[in-house]
Structure formats: C-alpha cells, structure tokens
C-alpha cells in the first residue's frame with residue numbers, strides 16, 4: 001500500500017482549480033485559430049479573436065478566463081493500492097476547493113436550491129470517484145459554469161429511435177440552446193448505461209482534447225457527422241451568426257438495458273476548463 | 280462587422296435610434312451593474328412609489344456578477360450573465376428612460392417590444408470573455424445594496440467597452456437574423 005497524505009490532495013486540488021480557471025487548454029486555443037481562418041462571418045471571426053485575446057490576458061494570472069468560475073466538479077481515479085492517510089478524502093477535496101476559490105480570487109457560485117443562499121466557499125464539490133489499478137491517484141478539476149450546464153439534458157429514448165434518433169436529438173438540443181451556452185461549444189454525449197451513468201459518460205467525454213476522436217471508427221464517424229450538422233445551424237460564436245457553433249463533439253457509448261436507449265448531452269462552453277494531475 | 284461606433288454614456292434617444300443589429304459599439308463613460316436581486320429590489324421600490332437608488336435616465340445597465348477583485352484592481356473577471364432573468368423587470372426601467380442593457384442570450388418578446396416603444400437597445404458582450412472585458416473597466420464603486428456582494432449595484436467607469444447590438448429600436452434581432460444568414464441546409 002502506498003500512502004498519500006491528505007495535505008498533498010488538498011494542495012493538488014487547490015492548484016488545479018486555480019490553474020484551470022486562468023489557463024485554457026492549448027487544444028481549444030488552436031481550434032479558435034483554425035476557426036478564425038475558416039468562419040465566413042466577419043462578426044464570428046471578431047468574437048473568436050476576442051476569445052483568443054481573453055485567454056491571453058487570463059493567462060497572466062490576474063483575471064480568470066470567465067467570471068463564472070463554476071461549480072467544482074472533480075474526477076478522482078483512485079489506485080486500489082493507495083492508502084489515504086491523515087484525514088478524510090472527501091474533506092480533503094472540499095478543503096482544496098475552498099482554498100483554491102479563495103486564494104485564486106474565484107467566484108463562489110454554490111447555493112441552496114430554494115433559498116439561493118450561497119454556501120460561501122464554493123463547496124460542496126461534485127465528486128466522481130472511480131477505483132482503478134495501481135498506486136496513484138489521478139485528479140481532474142473541472143470548473144463547470146452554469147450557462148452551458150443549464151442547456152444539458154438526459155433523455156431516455158425508445159430503442160427504435162436508433163442512431164438517427166440520437167443524432168437528431170443532439171443537433172436539436174444545440175439548436176434550441178441557441179446563444180445561451182456561450183457558443184462555440186463542446187458537446188459531450190453519453191449513450192447507453194442507465195439514467196445516471198449516461199450523464200457521467202457525457203461529462204467524462206468533455207475531458208478529451210479537441211480533435212481527439214473516439215477510437216471506435218463508427219462512433220468517430222458519428223462525432224464528425226453531428227459536429228458538421230451542428231455547425232450548419234448557423235448560430236455561430238455568441239449566437240451572432242456563423243459557421244462555428246461547436247468546436248467538437250465527443251461521444252462515449254456503453255451497453256444499456258434491452259428496453260432502453262439512454263442519452264445525455266452535456267454542453268460545455270468555449271471556456272472548457274479542466275486540468276489534471278496524478279499523485 | 281457592419282460598423283464600429285464609439286458612444287459615450289449617458290445615451291440619448293438619437294444615439295440609440297441609429298444603431299442597427301450587428302453594429303459593434305465601444306462604450307465609454309459610466310454604466311451600472313445589476314442582476315436579478317438588485318432588479319427585484321428596484322422594482323419593489325417603484326411599486327411602493329419610492330425613488331430608485333440610481334437615476335436610470337439615459338443609462339446602461341450591465342448584467343454581470345464579477346469575480347472578486349484582486350488588491351489594486353477595480354474589479355475581477357467581468358463578463359455578461361444570461362439576460363432573460365431580468366426580462367420581468369427591464370420594461371419598467373425602459374419606461375423610466377433607461378437606454379441600454381448589456382448581457383447575453385435572448386430577450387422575451389415583451390422586452391423587445393419595450394425597446395421599440397421606449398427607444399432603447401440591447402447589447403451583447405462576449406460571454407466568457409471576462410478578462411478582456413475587465414480590462415475596459417477603469418473604476419468600480421458600489422452605489423446600492425452593498426449587502427448583495429457581487430450582485431450589488433456598482434457604478435463602473437468604462438473605456439471602449441466592446442459590445443454588439445443584438446436588439447435595435449426597430450425590433451430586429453441579431454440572434455434570429457445572424458443564424459438565418461449562415462444557416463445551411
């Protein structure tokens with residue numbers, strides 16, 4: 001058993017949330033560049049240039065990429081040969097979030113669903129645990145903003161809807177979302193599993209890098225097709241019109257019940273923030 | 280970009296009446312911030328026949344909830360929030376002379392109608408460009424409802440704050456027209 005101190009976990013979570021909120025992945029920035037070249041709309045190109053400039057300013061470390069610094073979503077893959085010592089793992093993750101949002105001058109957006117009273121420190125974090133082989137812990141910090149998350153849906157389709165029904169649902173969802181999720185978006189899709197499993201698949205899909213296709217050639221083809229269809233809608237960056245409504249579509253698929261066809265569409269805005277570390 | 284226009288606040292009827300959807304506008308001067316909670320309080324005051332804490336005539340209200348300011352900075356990251364949550368309150372403020380709103384996302388038909396009848400416009404600021412937008416904000420000061428924290432009404436001094444006209448005084452909508460133009464079958 002390898003021992004990992006909770007202090008290490010606290011510090012890692014804290015640093016990851018600060019890093020994620022100030023430094024956007026290069027894969028996303030490179031895609032902005034490609035789209036600045038290819039979008040036919042002058043307004044769209046202007047918005048994309050503004051987004052690029054925004055990322056550059058944020059990376060200087062004074063202003064977060066977006067003022068909505070999100071709820072703190074954390075994926076934790078725990079090696080089965082790890083022993084966490086010095087305290088409670090969940091408390092450590094929440095403490096990391098608390099410290100990161102304070103020290104990083106990040107906005108605290110967690111509140112009670114009805115009274116809307118802010119919890120004050122952006123906890124509790126939304127934690128997804130997985131047990132994996134090995135003696136390490138992989139932590140992924142995902143600050144998830146409200147605008148795009150609100151456009152996400154889980155839908156239980158009739159199995160007869162098939163692949164076509166799934167594709168239509170995703171495209172329609174993005175059409176109906178319009179300018180709300182701050183396009184250009186990244187679309188995470190879960191197909192299969194159960195009601196809750198499909199949503200987690202969709203969220204995990206968002207951790208991929210832009211351009212990274214599903215290894216299954218059939219699913220990869222579906223990703224390309226859906227992306228093309230979304231970009232033909234015309235919504236464009238910020239909804240001002242253009243050919244760049246989405247930057248990418250990531251689909252994950254798992255077996256499901258013989259009676260169901262679960263589908264989740266998790267919408268991610270262009271501020272696609274996620275950073276990971278393995279300790 | 281159809282046009283790039285520099286405007287100073289407060290805005291006059293003539294200022295806003297010539298704006299068309301898709302115009303890029305650089306705003307300078309004073310603008311005010313407000314989100315749902317502050318709007319609700321202002322409308323409650325009006326319902327009680329009381330005065331508003333700010334004079335909205337000719338003013339622009341920016342729908343924003345910034346990140347905390349770092350020491351020495353006027354404000355933190357400050358991009359727009361989704362506007363529909365202010366739809367219930369906006370027509371009342373336009374009737375009192377408010378000339379502009381800055382946010383992101385669609386407005387309700389009655390808000391677009393109120394822009395036509397009161398000669399006001401809705402500007403979009405780039406959602407998620409909070410760092411760029413913060414750079415155009417030179418000063419920030421709380422003027423009402425301090426207890427609401429980031430949702431308090433702030434008086435901002437801005438310089439060349441970049442926005443795009445989404446709804447003009449003629450009832451046009453960039454969200455509708457833009458998508459139509461680039462839609463492919």
Ligand code: SF4
Pocket residue numbers: 066067068069144145146147148180181182269270271358359360406407408
């Ligand atoms: S949807 Fe994303 S980019 Fe837009 S305001 Fe929310 S977090 Fe920021």
